[in-house]
Amino acid sequence: MREDYQVLVDEVTALLGTPATLENRDFGLIAFGAHEGDGDDTALDPVRTSSILRRRSSARVRAWFESFGITRATGPVRIPPDPSAGVLRGRICVPVRHGGVVLGYIWLLDDGALELSDPRLADVRAVADRAGVLLAAESRTGTRLGELLRVLLTAAPGQRAAAEEAEAELAGELGAAAAGPLTVVAVVPWADGADAEPAGFFPVLPRGVPGALAGCAVPAAASPAPGGPGGLAVLVRLRTPAGLEPARTAAERLLRSPRAGEPGRPGAAAGIGGPCTGLGGVPAAWRQALAAARAARAERRFGPVAQWDGIGPYRMLAAPGGAAAGEPDPSVRALLEPGHRELARTAEAFLDCAGQAGRTAALLGVHRQTLYYRLSRVEQLTGLDLDDGEDRLLLHMALKNARLLRP
Numbered sequence: 567m568r569e570d571y572q573v574l575v576d577e578v579t580a581l582l583g584t585p586a587t588l589e590n591r592d593f594g595l596i597a598f599g600a601h602e603g604d605g606d607d608t609a610l611d612p613v614r615t616s617s618i619l620r621r622r623s624s625a626r627v628r629a630w631f632e633s634f635g636i637t638r639a640t641g642p643v644r645i646p647p648d649p650s651a652g653v654l655r656g657r658i659c660v661p662v663r664h665g666g667v668v669l670g671y672i673w674l675l676d677d678g679a680l681e682l683s684d685p686r687l688a689d690v691r692a693v694a695d696r697a698g699v700l701l702a703a704e705s706r707t708g709t710r711l712g713e714l715l716r717v718l719l720t721a722a723p724g725q726r727a728a729a730e731e732a733e734a735e736l737a738g739e740l741g742a743a744a745a746g747p748l749t750v751v752a753v754v755p756w757a758d759g760a761d762a763e764p765a766g767f768f769p770v771l772p773r774g775v776p777g778a779l780a781g782c783a784v785p786a787a788a789s790p791a792p793g794g795p796g797g798l799a800v801l802v803r804l805r806t807p808a809g810l811e812p813a814r815t816a817a818e819r820l821l822r823s824p825r826a827g828e829p830g831r832p833g834a835a836a837g838i839g840g841p842c843t844g845l846g847g848v849p850a851a852w853r854q855a856l857a858a859a860r861a862a863r864a865e866r867r868f869g870p871v872a873q874w875d876g877i878g879p880y881r882m883l884a885a886p887g888g889a890a891a892g893e894p895d896p897s898v899r900a901l902l903e904p905g906h907r908e909l910a911r912t913a914e915a916f917l918d919c920a921g922q923a924g925r926t927a928a929l930l931g932v933h934r935q936t937l938y939y940r941l942s943r944v945e946q947l948t949g950l951d952l953d954d955g956e957d958r959l960l961l962h963m964a965l966k967n968a969r970l971l972r973p
């Protein structure tokens with residue numbers, strides 16, 4: 567698909583002899599034409615250079631361009647240079663529309679030499695129409711994938727059949743990628759803007775997010791975290807089962823989107839769930855990612871991108887549905903095995919006694935050296951440091967939660 571866009575941009579560049587770029591309606595770069603100038607650095611003004619390097623224009627630049635009415639225009643719009651805005655060269659903007667909806671823009675560097683009545687611009691508009699068909703098709707595909715992902719993530723316990731159908735269809739659409747390894751990235755808050763867009767033409771997932779397979783906006787009413795803000799869920803394919811780097815890159819890219827955050831409110835944050843194999847583990851990864859994102863908003867030392875396995879006791883506090891929901895926290899899984907029950911009892915007693923070794927040894931009826939040995943084994947099995955207050959809190963809550971989950 568991307569090669570098709572590049573062909574169209576190269577066609578425009580060759581047609582007019584001026585470098586063209588194609589951006590989506592959020593000013594995310596899709597393709598750009600090569601510039602073959604005479605070494606004059608002013609040909610690449612700061613705005614165009616930033617757009618190419620960062621794959622996106624800033625919110626200020628976007629507002630300035632939109633002030634010329636390009637979102638409503640049906641034909642080419644001339645935009646004069648403005649050095650104070652970093653626009654050293656004038657431009658002609660050709661809106662890319664389909665079905666009456668603006669889906670993107672073709673940008674032409676121009677200093678007034680090209681008249682808007684030039685017949686070649688009619689050919690550029692024809693190319694823009696072809697780009698609009700491609701963007702509309704891509705948007706519909708992305709919208710359907712997002713719909714399936716939303717059902718999978720938000721289906722209530724009584725809607726299991728619907729969730730299974732969505733999982734099966736999503737697996738068919740994604741092909742081999744559905745087998746994983748996968749994880750979910752959550753961004754909160756997220757303005758989906760769906761109310762302002764015609765149905766079928768709103769790409770929830772921004773372009774240029776590496777590894778992203780599907781994305782959907784989850785409104786607050788459908789979020790598993792009561793009272794929390796709405797957010798964005800993005801399904802990300804990982805290169806290795808333990809390597810979350812693609813998810814972190816995707817999260818950082820998403821946080822730069824103009825849809826991340828709310829005006830006048832605390833900034834947006836992103837969370838990354840644990841890796842999973844296959845789509846069956848995606849709902850749990852979403853809950854983990856959402857908990858991590860909420861923790862990152864509450865504690866900036868975690869963020870702006872937090873991994874679920876790195877938020878300590880917030881794994882329990884921010885868990886959707888409360889700490890008693892779901893399965894035991896991974897920190898206690900080894901302790902809950904039949905062969906380690908005595909260690910679990912020792913750890914819980916030690917924490918109940920506020921970490922006082924003498925009281926704990928007396929309660930358990932063991933020697934202090936025996937207690938210390940057991941506690942060192944607890945640290946080995948859980949990976950937690952019992953001298954760290956947050957690790958103690960996580961283990962204590964996780965052990966109490968495990969009691970609630972017992973049949």
